[in-house]
C-alpha cells in the first residue's frame with residue numbers, strides 16, 4: 001500500500017498511526033504541500049479535490065482519511081476498531097464526522113493558519129474549537145475512551161489535531177480529561193507521534 005503523505009498533516013498522520021498500530025506496512029510517498037505539489041499531477045489526477053492523504057492499494061485509489069481508516073480497519077483490524085453492529089458502528093462514526101468537521105475547521109485550521117499560511121477566520125476557528133474542547137472534555141470526564149470502553153477508530157481519527165492543538169495556539173492545560181486521553185493513546189502499542197512543526 002502506498003500513502004501520499006505530508007509530514008505535518010494530521011489527516012495523513014492518523015493513517016500512519018493506525019497502520020503502525022495494526023503493523024501494516026505503508027510505502028510513504030512524500031508530497032510537498034507548501035510547494036503546491038498536491039495541485040499538480042500525479043496527485044491532482046489521483047484526487048480531484050487536491051487533498052492528502054491518498055492511499056493506493058492495487059487498483060484501489062482512496063481519498064479522505066476517514067475512508068482510509070475504515071478500509072484499513074475492515075481489511076486488517078477485524079471487529080475491534082470499527083465494529084459492524086448498528087449502534088456500535090454509529091457511535092464510532094459520530095467521531096469520524098466530528099474529526100472531519102469540528103476538528104478540521106477548529107484546531108486543525110487554527111494550526112494551519114499559524115504555521116502554513118492557511119486562510120482562516122480566527123474568530124470562527126476559536127468559536128468552533130472552544131465548543132469542541134468543552135464538549136470533548138465533558139465526554140472524556142465520564143469515560144476512558146471515546147466509545148465502547150476501548151480504543152476504536154473514533155480515538156484514532158480525533159487524536160492528531162486534538163493533540164497538536166497547542167501548535168494552533170490552543171491551551172490544553174485546562175482540559176485534564178483530554179490530556180489523560182492523549183496520554184492513553186500515546187501509550188498504545190506501536191504508537192507513533194506526529195513531528196512537531198518547526199518554530200518559525
Ligand SMILES: N[C@@H](CCC(=O)N[C@@H](CS)C(=O)NCC(=O)O)C(=O)O
Nearest residue numbers: 009010011050051052053064065066
Ligand atoms: N476530509 C479530508 C481533508 C483532507 C485535507 O484537508 N487535507 C489537507 C492536508 S491535512 C490538504 O491536503 N490540504 C491541501 C489544500 O487545502 O490545499 C480528509 O480527512 O482526508
